[in-house]
Amino acid sequence: MSSAERMMALLTARRGERILAGLALTSLAASAILSLVVSPPDAEQGNLIRLMYVHVPAAWVAYLAFAVVFVSSIAYLVTKRTRWDRLAAASAEIGVVFTALTIVLGSIWAKPVWGTWWTWDPRLTTTAILLLIYVGYLAVRRLPDSPARRARWAAVVGIVGFVDVPIVHLSVRWWRSLHQAPARLLGVPDVSPIMGAALGIGFLAFTLTYVYLMAVRLRVGRLEERAVAEALSPRVGQPVEVLMEEPARG
């Protein structure tokens, strides 16, 4: 096995999952302490600034997850190995949750600060579009009945979607800059060292959580494939193990 495969196997083994869970929880706890207790309230926004410590890392994971979808999609189309499709699917499911979370947190933050639940802030708007693209990706996965076709269609959506997001962001940003003088954008206060540390730990914690969730989701994915292979095995006359290997590349 290559070293990458070995690492994947380690991470997704039960023991690996437990270690990841431990790391994720620890860093989340550290992040919580730093952001809720240790770091100071902001001069203008008061305690509301603490939302930044979850909103920004959540946004980071939302985009990271989609980047993983993008890279996996390309890898799948090039190599046709199902492992890349599994990776993309898992990342999309987890990513959509973090994207929704980002939007909700951003909304909660916007209401007291700007007096409105929704603002056409470029980053929030782009994230909303990202959410729609994710949902589209997941919807497309449910269309075909052949796994190879599902993987291919999803890969195309993953690639086109990802390439589109920066263009969307650019267009929304230009659109907004014409309308109002750049008001205090969410997440751009002067960052003192403690706040910087809290934010940094937050990034780490959320990233570890993402990796842990991916490990779990990939294991569930393999269980799903096993279930399908077991249903298929008697009808097709091939043992489950053979069916679980890479099927013919479509």
Place this chain on the structure above:
Amino acid sequence: MTLLGQTVAVAGKDLRIEARGRYALGAVLPFAGTLLVAFGLSLGPGRTLLQQTAPGLLWLAVLFASILAFRQAYQAEGEDGAIEGLLLSPIDKAAVFLGKAAAVTLELLVMEAAVVPIVAAMFALSLGDAPLVLVGAFVLGTIGLAAVGSLFGVLVESPRAREAVFPLLILPLATPVLVAGVKATELAATGRGGQAGSWLSLLVAFDLVVLGVGTLVFGHLLED
């Protein structure tokens, strides 16, 4: 035969079918008309409000029209399973993508040529100030919408295709077209056509990206 030649052949075939049956235009024109009249009525007769919202409404109409047009375009392929014929032929699959995009672009431009002047009249928009910008915005924006629609229109052919997936995909992906198209139209209609340069270049960039990526990946969508 070159990619260009094949693209022209596919586009020609699509346009000929459209000319015979007027499917896209027949669906799209009444829809656009109804949509715009309904908007006009629901927004009230206030002239300023109508003027301000007209560019946005126009582009919304174009966006929804493109969704309808693609449904029609891929319907002809689905009737007797002709799309399998395209898959099995040795032509470059990218030619199918580009050809269909080209055909729908032309169909939508015909619709726009009819609808835009009418909307200008109904919503008191002035079109004459920066005609080049206006035409540029509509042509480039339509190409962008057609590219996205042509790429994902194939998905409608799936056995479990639900009506909602295609618009669900198109709308977020086509956002830059909507934003840039509306802004450019707005600028052109309010005598500030000179400022529309960056919006038009955004449209060009979008078009190039989607057409480029689509050319590379379309084949993967056709295969089963």
Place this chain on the structure above:
Amino acid sequence: MASLTDPDALVAERRSGPEEIAPPAVRLSAVTRVFGVAPALVRADLRVERGEVLLVRGPNGAGKSTLLRVIATALSPTYGSGSVLGFDLVTGREEIRRRIELLGHRTRLYEDLTAKENLRFACTMYGLDPGEVDPVLRRVGLAGAAGERVRGYSQGMRQRVAVARALLRTPELLLLDEPYAGLDEAGKDVVDVAILAARAEGRTAVLATHDRTRGSMATRTVFMDGGRLLPELGAAEVR
């Protein structure tokens, strides 16, 4: 194929050329095709030599269509591997498509175009001489109706257009999937024209049909049921 580069193709290129001096027309090795959890074709092992006319019999739902469509590369195998005319089913798809023609249940015509226009479009797609369109339409007996839209055609007329397309192309492997459905005797004779032409020219044909009155020109028969190819019987038992 307009796609991101496929590293397997580099390896397969050596394999996707003709296998031996005269590779079989079709070679399938444990090919399985699944739709969702429903297997339509199960572990198909098949070898068809060039010049054969293979008859595939079986009830509805036996998997004949799926078999033919997999050979035609319209469907990719979920498991298993195979080659057609020496080219791999997956990596040699485009090469296979240049050399085969599938006459299926669906005629793959554009309803709003005339027979002539449909065939001309096929010529453009396959790089054939459009001058051949009129003669071939005459051959299938559609000279008169060639200028009318397909939408107004009967099933028989449509099938004739499809046959005309196959005749235009003279493919090395002709695949026919229930081509007689909905045709009268004269129409069925037209379909046989294509098969007999292939046979006469040393090309290969695979015909799947449950029409018992046809298929006498076959050199070999196989049976399918429940997605499987049944073990072959000797020629005497087939009658």
